[in-house]
Amino acid sequence: MTTSLLTDHYELTMVQAALAAGTANRRSVFELFPRRLPEGRRYGVVAGVGRALEALKDFRFDESDVEFLARTGVVDDATATWLADYRFTGDIQGYPEGEVYFPGAPLMVVEGSFAEAVILETLLLSIYNHDSAIASAASRMTLMAQGRPCAEMGSRRTQEEAAVAAARAAWIAGFDATSNLAAGQRWGIPTMGTAAHSFTLLHDSEEEAFGAQLASLGTDTTLLVDTYDVTEAVKTAVELTDGKLGGVRLDSGDLLTVAREVRDLLDDLGATETRITVTNDLDEWQIAALSGSPVDSYGVGTNLVTGSGHPTCGFVYKLVSREDSNDPSIQVPVAKRSRNKVSIGGRKFALRRLDQRGVAQAEVIGVGNPPRGDWNDRPLMVDLVRDGEIVGTEPIADARERHLRARRELPPSARRMSRGEPAVPTIYLEADGEEFDPLAE
Amino acid sequence: MTTSLLTDHYELTMVQAALAAGTANRRSVFELFPRRLPEGRRYGVVAGVGRALEALKDFRFDESDVEFLARTGVVDDATATWLADYRFTGDIQGYPEGEVYFPGAPLMVVEGSFAEAVILETLLLSIYNHDSAIASAASRMTLMAQGRPCAEMGSRRTQEEAAVAAARAAWIAGFDATSNLAAGQRWGIPTMGTAAHSFTLLHDSEEEAFGAQLASLGTDTTLLVDTYDVTEAVKTAVELTDGKLGGVRLDSGDLLTVAREVRDLLDDLGATETRITVTNDLDEWQIAALSGSPVDSYGVGTNLVTGSGHPTCGFVYKLVSREDSNDPSIQVPVAKRSRNKVSIGGRKFALRRLDQRGVAQAEVIGVGNPPRGDWNDRPLMVDLVRDGEIVGTEPIADARERHLRARRELPPSARRMSRGEPAVPTIYLEADGEEFDPLAE
Numbered sequence: 001m002t003t004s005l006l007t008d009h010y011e012l013t014m015v016q017a018a019l020a021a022g023t024a025n026r027r028s029v030f031e032l033f034p035r036r037l038p039e040g041r042r043y044g045v046v047a048g049v050g051r052a053l054e055a056l057k058d059f060r061f062d063e064s065d066v067e068f069l070a071r072t073g074v075v076d077d078a079t080a081t082w083l084a085d086y087r088f089t090g091d092i093q094g095y096p097e098g099e100v101y102f103p104g105a106p107l108m109v110v111e112g113s114f115a116e117a118v119i120l121e122t123l124l125l126s127i128y129n130h131d132s133a134i135a136s137a138a139s140r141m142t143l144m145a146q147g148r149p150c151a152e153m154g155s156r157r158t159q160e161e162a163a164v165a166a167a168r169a170a171w172i173a174g175f176d177a178t179s180n181l182a183a184g185q186r187w188g189i190p191t192m193g194t195a196a197h198s199f200t201l202l203h204d205s206e207e208e209a210f211g212a213q214l215a216s217l218g219t220d221t222t223l224l225v226d227t228y229d230v231t232e233a234v235k236t237a238v239e240l241t242d243g244k245l246g247g248v249r250l251d252s253g254d255l256l257t258v259a260r261e262v263r264d265l266l267d268d269l270g271a272t273e274t275r276i277t278v279t280n281d282l283d284e285w286q287i288a289a290l291s292g293s294p295v296d297s298y299g300v301g302t303n304l305v306t307g308s309g310h311p312t313c314g315f316v317y318k319l320v321s322r323e324d325s326n327d328p329s330i331q332v333p334v335a336k337r338s339r340n341k342v343s344i345g346g347r348k349f350a351l352r353r354l355d356q357r358g359v360a361q362a363e364v365i366g367v368g369n370p371p372r373g374d375w376n377d378r379p380l381m382v383d384l385v386r387d388g389e390i391v392g393t394e395p396i397a398d399a400r401e402r403h404l405r406a407r408r409e410l411p412p413s414a415r416r417m418s419r420g421e422p423a424v425p426t427i428y429l430e431a432d433g434e435e436f437d438p439l440a441e
Numbered sequence: 442m443t444t445s446l447l448t449d450h451y452e453l454t455m456v457q458a459a460l461a462a463g464t465a466n467r468r469s470v471f472e473l474f475p476r477r478l479p480e481g482r483r484y485g486v487v488a489g490v491g492r493a494l495e496a497l498k499d500f501r502f503d504e505s506d507v508e509f510l511a512r513t514g515v516v517d518d519a520t521a522t523w524l525a526d527y528r529f530t531g532d533i534q535g536y537p538e539g540e541v542y543f544p545g546a547p548l549m550v551v552e553g554s555f556a557e558a559v560i561l562e563t564l565l566l567s568i569y570n571h572d573s574a575i576a577s578a579a580s581r582m583t584l585m586a587q588g589r590p591c592a593e594m595g596s597r598r599t600q601e602e603a604a605v606a607a608a609r610a611a612w613i614a615g616f617d618a619t620s621n622l623a624a625g626q627r628w629g630i631p632t633m634g635t636a637a638h639s640f641t642l643l644h645d646s647e648e649e650a651f652g653a654q655l656a657s658l659g660t661d662t663t664l665l666v667d668t669y670d671v672t673e674a675v676k677t678a679v680e681l682t683d684g685k686l687g688g689v690r691l692d693s694g695d696l697l698t699v700a701r702e703v704r705d706l707l708d709d710l711g712a713t714e715t716r717i718t719v720t721n722d723l724d725e726w727q728i729a730a731l732s733g734s735p736v737d738s739y740g741v742g743t744n745l746v747t748g749s750g751h752p753t754c755g756f757v758y759k760l761v762s763r764e765d766s767n768d769p770s771i772q773v774p775v776a777k778r779s780r781n782k783v784s785i786g787g788r789k790f791a792l793r794r795l796d797q798r799g800v801a802q803a804e805v806i807g808v809g810n811p812p813r814g815d816w817n818d819r820p821l822m823v824d825l826v827r828d829g830e831i832v833g834t835e836p837i838a839d840a841r842e843r844h845l846r847a848r849r850e851l852p853p854s855a856r857r858m859s860r861g862e863p864a865v866p867t868i869y870l871e872a873d874g875e876e877f878d879p880l881a882e
Contacts, residue, residue: 001442006601008594008620010634013658017636021653023643030639055601068626076657114643121637122620125597126604153449156566157753160447160496161602163567179449179563185509193451195458196562198471198760201775202464202555212462216517217454228778306752312598312743319639334642337669 002062003055004086007122009074015115016079024115027328029321029347032094032108032124034101038136038310040419043410045139045403046107047169048131049097052124053390059123061086088116092385095350096392098135098172098403099380100410102363104426104438106348106381107315114322121317129313130162134169137308139407140284141300142174143415149297150287151192153179153279154305166305172399179299187396194249200227207236220246222277225262226253234262238269247275247296255280256293263294283308288417321347333367344428344438351377352409353427360409366429443503444496445527448563450515456556457520465556468769470762470788473535473549473565475542479577479751481860484851486580486844487548488610489572490538493565494831500564502527529557533826536791537833539576539613539844540821541851543804545867545879547789547822548756555763562758570754571603575610578749580848581725582741583615584856590738591728592633594620594720595746607746613840616741628837635690641668648677661687663718666703667694675703679710688716688737696721697734704735724749729858762788774808785869785879792818793850794868801850807870 018024037044061069061083070080090112095101108124110117142150152170155163155178167183177190184191195213203209210223210233219241225233225248237245248266250258255278266274278290279299287298303309324330333345346367353362354376364370364377371377384392407414414423430436459465478485502510502524511521531553536542549565551558583591593611596604596619608624618631625632636654644650651664651674660682666674666689678686689707691699696719707715719731720740728739744750765771774786787808794803795817805811805818812818825833848855855864871877 003601005622005626006596006604007622008596008634009622009625009632010620010636012622013634013654014636014640017640017654017657018643020657021644021649023653026643028643065626069622072625072632074622074625074632114639118637118639121639122597123601126599126601129598130600130603155447155449156563156758157570157755158567159571159600159603159606160444160564160567162571162600163447165600179451181446181448181450181453181510181515184450184513184515185446185506191450191513191515193449193454195451195455196559197777198555198559198562199455199458201760201777202459202467202469202763203462204766208462212464213454213458216458216461302753302755311747311752314598314743317597319642322643325645336638336642 001058002060002065003058003123004061005065005068006126007119011119011121012069012075012079012083014118015082016075018115019079019082025113026325027323027331028112028114028117028319029331030110030117030121030317031106031320031348032110032128032315032317033106034103034313034315036103037422038313041136041310042414042416042420042423043100043102044132044313045135045173046095046097046099046101046132047135047172048127049094049384050393050396050399051131051165051168052127053384053393055123055127056088056120056385057390059088059120086116086119087388088112088120088385089388090116090385091387093381094384095380096382096402097399098401098406100403100406102422102424102426104365104428105363106350106365108384109347109381125315125317129315131165131169132313132315133307133311134166134305135173136313137284137310138170138173138175138304139403140308140417141287141304143407144284144288144291144417145298146291148295149176151175151177151179151297151299152304153193153299154301155180157302158305163305168396170304172396172403174400174404194222195224197224197227200224206233207240210237210240214240219244222247222249224249224251226251230258230262231265234265235269238266238271238274243270245271245274247277249277249279251279253280255290259290259293259295285417318343320345350380352380353377354409358409359411360424362424363426364429365426366431368431371429371433442499443501443506444499444564445502446506446509447567448560452560452562453510453516453520453524455559456523457516459556460520460523466554467766468764468772469553469555469558469760470772471551471558471562471758472547472761472789473551473569473756473758474547475544475754475756477544478863479754482577482751483855483857483861483864484541484543485573485754486576486614487536487538487540487542487573488576488613489568490535490825491834491837491840492572492606492609493568494825494834496564496568497529497561497826498831500529500561523556527557527560528829529553529561529826530829531557531826532828534822535825536821537823537840537843539840539842539847541844541847543863543865543867545806545869546804547791547806549825550788550822566756566758570756572606572610573754573756574748574752575607575746576614577754578725578751579611579614579616579745580844581749581858582728582745584848585725585729585732585858586739587732589736590617592616592618592620592738592740593745594634594740595742596621598743599746604746609837611745613837613844615841615845635663636665638665638668641665647674648681651678651681655681660685663688663690665690665692667692671699671703672706675706676710679707679712679715684711686712686715688718690718690720692720694721696731700731700734700736726858759784761786791821793821794818795850799850800852801865803865804867805870806867807872809872812870812874
């Protein structure tokens with residue numbers, strides 16, 4: 001399976017025209033960055049890095065790809081030949097996976113010939129825009145859960161392959177498990193789940209259904225108790241397990257009220273160790289609202305896999321620099337002329353400026369060399385690809401730990417669920433170290 | 442590649458528990474249906490049928506799948522053995538692809554043993570929920586475009602495989618082309634695209650960039666004219682082509698104003714045949730607002746692939762009927778006890794009731810036999826799978842035609858962009874033919 005056709009048609013027509021014009025090999029720098037955070041959000045989470053590196057490995061045009069492109073006239077023969085030999089040979093630096101980000105962050109800096117770098121645009125954006133949208137929503141949910149475990153269970157509410165990617169992004173952002181089996185198979189993420197209402201309805205009574213589940217999955221299983229009457233179901237469940245039931249799941253009703261009632265009932269019946277999981281249309285606000293309720297874990301579906309109101313990040317991929325047409329040793333910063341849009345020519349660095357206690361104060365982004373001096377600046381970018389060789393691969397557990405670490409570094413305003421400004425401002429530095437406002441240009 | 446692990450963990454634990462309890466083989470009927478339309482929408486569009494049938498073909502558990510499930514303890518040995526032999530052997534009926542739908546519509550009715558039917562839940566929902574969300578948004582856009590061609594170009598704003606599915610769904614709902622090459626390769630959808638701003642920035646001047654593109658792609662190409670100054674760019678473009686330029690693309694600014702200015706300029710310069718394409722953050726309202734502007738075609742990205750505010754349909758998959766535990770020849774309707782949720786036990790039929798001029802009046806849904814009498818009722822369901830054999834495969838062009846036909850049948854209220862009620866009401870019929878209100882039960 002190649003990934004090369006998960007790409008916009010115009011990437012290839014640009015390659016064709018540049019090859020013909022003799023400009024395809026101009027050394028170029030592209031940056032993948034957010035112009036802003038989703039409205040009102042305090043921070044974003046980088047996800048998709050590991051998937052992008054995997055996709056890059058398979059980014060080549062095999063015989064059937066080239067045949068399709070030639071047959072349908074997408075490209076001419078010269079371009080088809082060039083594509084058949086395509087391998088990315090350049091360099092990529094970027095924010096590592098799980099890192100948090102702020103407006104303007106150069107999440108990925110891709111350097112290579114124009115043709116080899118432009119052609120990656122669509123696929124890199126698809127992966128980053130989706131995965132980071134999910135991770136950014138997921139992080140707010142795990143933040144609000146305050147240590148209570150969260151499980152991702154939204155597979156049915158998003159495209160089937162997006163579901164696997166969503167499970168992965170959610171796990172990086174602190175979720176503890178997923179219902180998605182492919183995410184377990186491909187990425188080693190813990191999977192979980194027990195039964196749906198249909199299982200109860202298959203049997204003549206709730207008692208029969210619970211009995212069947214307990215016999216097969218053991219008393220530590222979680223029983224779904226809201227098919228008919230919650231109180232009756234809890235009583236039956238406790239009775240069948242002699243009070244040793246692992247958990248109950250509530251999937252409907254006013255969870256604040258019901259969770260309290262069920263906890264009291266379980267305790268009265270002696271099932272004090274039985275856990276309560278809630279799963280009905282949760283989002284970060286619902287989770288926050290349930291923080292005082294006797295809930296032991298959350299299952300989140302729709303609102304997670306659709307990015308809780310922001311299903312895509314709006315990252316863009318822009319040419320910021322390319323070699324001088326007369327002197328290949330010189331790089332010229334370039335940018336589209338835009339009103340109200342941050343487009344800054346030139347290759348960027350990125351630092352997180354911390355105060356003396358290690359709390360983040362600003363995202364410092366600039367062209368040229370990072371500032372020297374007495375700053376407590378943490379460099380944000382790492383090598384992902386060097387001379388075409390992928391060097392940034394890591395276990396996703398590392399991304400998960402990095403995320404929790406980076407989130408802890410943020411000031412308290414990052415925890416606010418109300419709409420507002422990013423938790424830290426972005427400071428743009430000129431090559432001479434002076435601050436500037438890119439929108440005031 | 443199998444599709445079987447694109448599935449929630451709990452589907453397999455239910456199979457395991459039902460196998461152990463001896464209830465797994467109870468003949469069962471599941472329905473996939475919407476409880477409602479997205480808030481304010483007038484109709485929905487069924488998409489994903491063809492993809493679901495392809496996915497069903499690959500829904501089997503190969504050695505590595507079974508090994509994963511056994512190793513991680515998702516299922517026990519007996520279930521692993523059952524899964525290794527799994528093939529769906531039942532029947533599926535449903536709305537054909539491209540058909541419009543209304544609340545309660547039994548979009549898919551899956552009949553088989555409990556185990557073989559329940560296990561399809563996640564994958565069928567993933568495909569239908571995603572593809573129908575995109576098609577439903579797309580149909581509103583093509584409706585507002587009033588015959589002007591629309592191109593899908595949102596690949597970069599959604600997960601890379603979701604992008605291919607989105608291109609397909611959009612085409613079924615009346616889009617004319619996509620930027621996504623994989624959608625062209627896999628489904629034969631026409632692809633298109635020419636150049637991005639980076640191509641202009643690669644060159645020393647707009648004239649040089651346009652010259653390179655025209656030399657390679659011909660004068661019928663579309664030039665992107667808003668990298669620097671639109672007026673200058675249009676003049677350059679017309680000059681270079683002697684007024685024979687195919688088209689210009691506008692990707693920024695106030696499109697209403699700019700499109701008019703560019704049309705006037707093109708006409709003044711004699712380029713009266715040059716088409717104008719606009720592509721900046723369009724949605725159905727923007728397209729409607731541009732209906733009086735001299736725009737020749739629309740390119741739609743983000744708002745299309747994210748379902749224009751409704752990225753998922755919220756379809757559910759419910760057990761509605763299963764065999765009597767004492768008499769396998771009898772089917773018992775079943776339903777969860779729900780407040781404020783339409784859950785009707787029993788296998789449904791679905792008809793579109795038309796008036797004498799062929800205009801849709803109602804979605805008629807009921808249990809048992811369809812009503813007889815003097816109605817002009819169009820049956821909505823077709824066979825998709827019979828005894829495990831896929832019989833519903835069709836060229837996607839058929840789905841596209843069906844959609845345009847079904848949409849034409851709707852009353853004028855279907856065209857309203859304001860929020861409101863579904864274009865036609867859903868009428869629920871009892872087995873005796875009496876109407877009833879499922880929420881009043």
